[in-house]
Amino acid sequence: MSDPTPPPRGRTSTKRAAIAETLAGFEDFRSAQDVHEAMRRADRRVGLATVYRTLQAMVEGGELDSLRSETGEVTYRLCSGSHHHHLVCRVCGKALEVRGPAVETWAARTAEAHGFRDISHTVELVGTCSDH
Amino acid sequence: MSDPTPPPRGRTSTKRAAIAETLAGFEDFRSAQDVHEAMRRADRRVGLATVYRTLQAMVEGGELDSLRSETGEVTYRLCSGSHHHHLVCRVCGKALEVRGPAVETWAARTAEAHGFRDISHTVELVGTCSDH
DNA sequence: ATTAGTGCAAATGGTTTGCAGATGT
DNA sequence: ACATCTGCAAACCATTTGCACTAAT
Numbered sequence: 001m002s003d004p005t006p007p008p009r010g011r012t013s014t015k016r017a018a019i020a021e022t023l024a025g026f027e028d029f030r031s032a033q034d035v036h037e038a039m040r041r042a043d044r045r046v047g048l049a050t051v052y053r054t055l056q057a058m059v060e061g062g063e064l065d066s067l068r069s070e071t072g073e074v075t076y077r078l079c080s081g082s083h084h085h086h087l088v089c090r091v092c093g094k095a096l097e098v099r100g101p102a103v104e105t106w107a108a109r110t111a112e113a114h115g116f117r118d119i120s121h122t123v124e125l126v127g128t129c130s131d132h
Numbered sequence: 133m134s135d136p137t138p139p140p141r142g143r144t145s146t147k148r149a150a151i152a153e154t155l156a157g158f159e160d161f162r163s164a165q166d167v168h169e170a171m172r173r174a175d176r177r178v179g180l181a182t183v184y185r186t187l188q189a190m191v192e193g194g195e196l197d198s199l200r201s202e203t204g205e206v207t208y209r210l211c212s213g214s215h216h217h218h219l220v221c222r223v224c225g226k227a228l229e230v231r232g233p234a235v236e237t238w239a240a241r242t243a244e245a246h247g248f249r250d251i252s253h254t255v256e257l258v259g260t261c262s263d264h
Numbered sequence: 265a266t267t268a269g270t271g272c273a274a275a276t277g278g279t280t281t282g283c284a285g286a287t288g289t
Numbered sequence: 290a291c292a293t294c295t296g297c298a299a300a301c302c303a304t305t306t307g308c309a310c311t312a313a314t
Contacts, residue, residue: 011267011268011269011312011313011314012313012314013268013269013270013312013313014269014270014312014313015269015270016269031303032303032304033302033303033304045271046270046271047270047271047272048271048272048304049270049271049272049273049304049305049306050269050270050271052303052304052305053269053270053305054269068200068204072200072204072206072278072279072303073302073303073304074204074303074304087242087243087246087248089248096246098242098246100238100242102234102235102238103234103235103238103255106232106234106235107257110219110230110232110257111219111257111259114219114228114230114261114262115261115262116219116221116257116259116260116261116262117259117260117262118222118259118260119257119258119259120257120258120259121255121256121257121258122254122255122256122258123235123253123254123255124253124254125239125242125243125248125251125252125253126251126252126253126254127243127248127249127250127251127252128248128249128250129246129247129248130246130247130248130249144288144289145287145288145293145294145295146287146288146294147294147295148294163278164278164279165277165278165279177296178295178296179295179296179297180279180296180297181279181280181281181295181296181297181298182294182295182296184278184279184280185280185294185295186294203278204278204303204304205277205278205279206278206279
């Protein structure tokens with residue numbers, strides 16, 4: 001039911017490029033506020049609203065992955081392509097991508113067993129990495 | 133490192149009992165606002181702040197399970213005891229408890245393989261149930 | 265010219281907090 | 290009495306929106 005082909009974007013945007021670039025400088029998930037602050041410090045001022053709008057658009061366009069932090073803010077990171085989940089360190093925030101065929105299968109089967117359609121799943125692992 | 137024994141509660145609270153009772157009338161996860169509203173309609177008025185405070189206390193005391201909805205609000209439900217995950221209908225909100233030994237194992241192994249300790253995981257399945 | 269993109273400030277909406285008064289022990 | 294519990298209103302804070310303005314095509 002969802003359009004697999006990302007709809008055409010509007011005209012080329014300077015800010016959007018700057019935001020994407022800033023995001024590229026990070027390894028893990030950052031909030032819109034983080035991105036905005038980072039750009040401010042780098043003297044690449046952007047309106048906070050623009051950051052929010054752009055980030056959302058990028059997620060819809062499939063360029064970004066987003067997830068909700070434990071405190072409830074939405075965080076973003078450049079998309080790596082194929083479907084995967086995250087293993088996040090609760091101390092340093094480092095996030096590793098992990099793939100879990102076992103989980104995908106389990107999710108599909110479980111959903112089907114209960115008569116659910118169009119299943120999507122959220123799987124996040126949080127732990128303390130070896131550096132802590 | 134965390135105290136496994138729920139710390140002693142304060143004195144017996146009337147409101148807390150009312151809130152727990154209200155929550156008992158629900159099957160799936162409800163937000164603090166939902167609970168507050170339900171109580172208002174049942175003529176068991178309570179301050180919204182009290183609902184928030186109480187709900188949080190109950191989660192800490194291990195009486196409630198809480199999770200964040202897709203829109204970011206925190207939702208609560210009486211704890212059912214053993215560890216499990218949820219299969220939620222995106223249309224009616226109905227939530228089924230599902231157990232996934234496969235997922236637990238996968239989570240533990242994945243974490244270990246990357247040197248992570250004290251792993252906890254979040255797994256939520258969202259789909260459309262057979263009634264829709 | 266046209267229209268999408270942007271900034272700013274104001275509006276939202278869930279959640280938290282400060283504080284005075286009610287309540288259980 | 291005394292500490293905890295409550296309610297109310299104000300404070301918070303991430304996010305959204307209205308609107309005038311700038312810039313890409």
